[in-house]
Amino acid sequence: MIRILTFMLLLPATLPHAQASDPGSRIWATGGVTTIEGSAGGGLVPWALLSGYASDEEWGGTLSLSQAKVDDYSLTVQAASLNWNNRVELSVARQTLDLDSLVFVLKDGFGIEQDELRQDVFGLKVRLFGDVLYTPWGQWSAGVQYKRQRDFTVPDTIGARDDSGTDLYLSGSKVFFASLFDRNLLVSGTVRATRANQGGLLGFGGDKNNGYEFMAEAAAGILLNRQWLVGAEYRQKPDNLNFAEENDWWDLFVAWVPDRRLSLTAAWVNLGDIATLTDQQGLYLSLEGSF
Amino acid sequence: MTGMIRPNTLALCLILFMTGWMTGCQTPASHQNDGFYDQLGQRSGIADIVEDLLFLIVDDARINQSFKGVDVQQFHRHLTDQLCELSGGPCEYTGRSMRELHADMAITDTQFNALTENLILAMEKNKVPVGAQNRLLEKLVPLYPDIRNL
Numbered sequence: 318m319i320r321i322l323t324f325m326l327l328l329p330a331t332l333p334h335a336q337a338s339d340p341g342s343r344i345w346a347t348g349g350v351t352t353i354e355g356s357a358g359g360g361l362v363p364w365a366l367l368s369g370y371a372s373d374e375e376w377g378g379t380l381s382l383s384q385a386k387v388d389d390y391s392l393t394v395q396a397a398s399l400n401w402n403n404r405v406e407l408s409v410a411r412q413t414l415d416l417d418s419l420v421f422v423l424k425d426g427f428g429i430e431q432d433e434l435r436q437d438v439f440g441l442k443v444r445l446f447g448d449v450l451y452t453p454w455g456q457w458s459a460g461v462q463y464k465r466q467r468d469f470t471v472p473d474t475i476g477a478r479d480d481s482g483t484d485l486y487l488s489g490s491k492v493f494f495a496s497l498f499d500r501n502l503l504v505s506g507t508v509r510a511t512r513a514n515q516g517g518l519l520g521f522g523g524d525k526n527n528g529y530e531f532m533a534e535a536a537a538g539i540l541l542n543r544q545w546l547v548g549a550e551y552r553q554k555p556d557n558l559n560f561a562e563e564n565d566w567w568d569l570f571v572a573w574v575p576d577r578r579l580s581l582t583a584a585w586v587n588l589g590d591i592a593t594l595t596d597q598q599g600l601y602l603s604l605e606g607s608f
Numbered sequence: 609m610t611g612m613i614r615p616n617t618l619a620l621c622l623i624l625f626m627t628g629w630m631t632g633c634q635t636p637a638s639h640q641n642d643g644f645y646d647q648l649g650q651r652s653g654i655a656d657i658v659e660d661l662l663f664l665i666v667d668d669a670r671i672n673q674s675f676k677g678v679d680v681q682q683f684h685r686h687l688t689d690q691l692c693e694l695s696g697g698p699c700e701y702t703g704r705s706m707r708e709l710h711a712d713m714a715i716t717d718t719q720f721n722a723l724t725e726n727l728i729l730a731m732e733k734n735k736v737p738v739g740a741q742n743r744l745l746e747k748l749v750p751l752y753p754d755i756r757n758l
């Protein structure tokens with residue numbers, strides 16, 4: 318066997334395999350999945366990981382479709398991202414929040430006819446230093462999310478100040494090899510400066526508070542093997558509107574990454590009170606393809 | 609793990625082995641051996657993994673150029689010894705230091721990832737349990753700055 322190998326290594330030319338069609342060289346599942354705001358991360362919280370699987374000499378990207386169905390709302394997100402050299406991530410996401418039962422509240426209480434709220438999010442994330450797997454201090458990235466609310470009548474009526482806003486965040490992620498039960502553990506923390514109400518779907522700033530505030534976000538997940546990641550996320554939220562209290566978000570997730578090309582995420586999400594409707598919980602599903 | 613072959617140590621081991629004092633030669637790591645080295649299939653299992661790894665490398669356009677013309681026998685022996693030692697087995701890596709070996713290659717993250725991927729695939733092919741795979745990767749991660757010459 319060794320002799321055959323020696324012979325193969327002596328061959329002058331490489332065997333040009335069809336690697337061009339691969340989505341990139343980073344190790345399975347280290348692309349994370351797509352958040353509801355289009356940046357790579359978990360479901361609700363951006364991580365320091367850049368989308369897809371491009372490593373330092375490659376580019377790649379993702380396309381994804383996500384839906385959260387909580388008690389009185391459903392949120393649909395279509396998103397796309399590009400990753401250049403595992404250095405820069407560009408993303409876009411279009412969110413559509415179906416107001417389901419809030420439609421009647423708005424009509425009877427405010428005389429507004431509106432059955433959905435839409436928002437576009439344009440994201441830029443830059444890996445500052447480190448590698449999530451290989452460096453002792455993990456991987457650190459900074460990001461910007463420019464958000465444009467497209468149906469401002471409702472947010473305007475309930476006290477929001479602006480129909481667009483910019484979130485800034487700093488994120489650190491690290492995989493600890495062979496931790497609990499010798500499984501690899503992913504830990505991620507994010508600090509976000511934001512004025513967004515319910516992520517921006519209810520506008521930016523408000524009558525209770527109008528300035529930027531720092532919010533803490535965190536995630537942890539265990540890689541059962543290289544195809545399954547289970548974990549939890551937490552996202553602190555501002556509370557800018559007198560109209561209704563806004564709560565922190567959390568979720569429990571399972572992500573299945575059968576292949577670099579594909580990931581499927583299911584989560585139980587708890588979004589708390591949203592625009593007077595209390596305790597919004599439900600199922601989140603997200604399908605992502607990488608190229 | 610640095611440096612040269614130490615003939616004295618080897619000779620000493622041989623003597624101790626013959627006198628039934630084998631434990632005297634083992635690295636401190638081997639005392640905390642709790643199945644991880646065994647789960648890799650001990651030295652012969654590791655040798656199989658390294659052989660499969662070499663086949664994957666030959667087939668991988670991201671890195672096979674770098675390996676053109678290497679002494680495969682020696683590479684196989686050295687890497688097997690290194691992984692055996694790192695996993696707490698009774699082996700000693702006698703090759704050159706990681707930084708010295710790889711410094712001139714200007715290895716990229718893409719190539720490092722490619723090698724890691726191939727190692728994982730080779731371990732999977734040899735039915736190494738996930739926990740033992742992770743334990744070995746944990747031992748290899750500290751070599752990253754040396755191999756990339758950072």
Ligand code: HEM
Nearest residue numbers: 671674675678682683686687690703709715719720723748
């Ligand atoms: C965890 C990662 C790595 C480990 C543990 C490792 C380990 C080793 C060891 C033990 C040797 C000595 C073998 C001998 O004496 O012949 C070696 C040599 C070599 N390595 Fe690595 N290596 C790693 C990553 C890489 C990568 C990413 C590349 C390049 C793409 C690479 C390319 C080479 C080459 C070409 C040699 C032969 C050098 C020579 O004969 O002068 N290695 N490596």
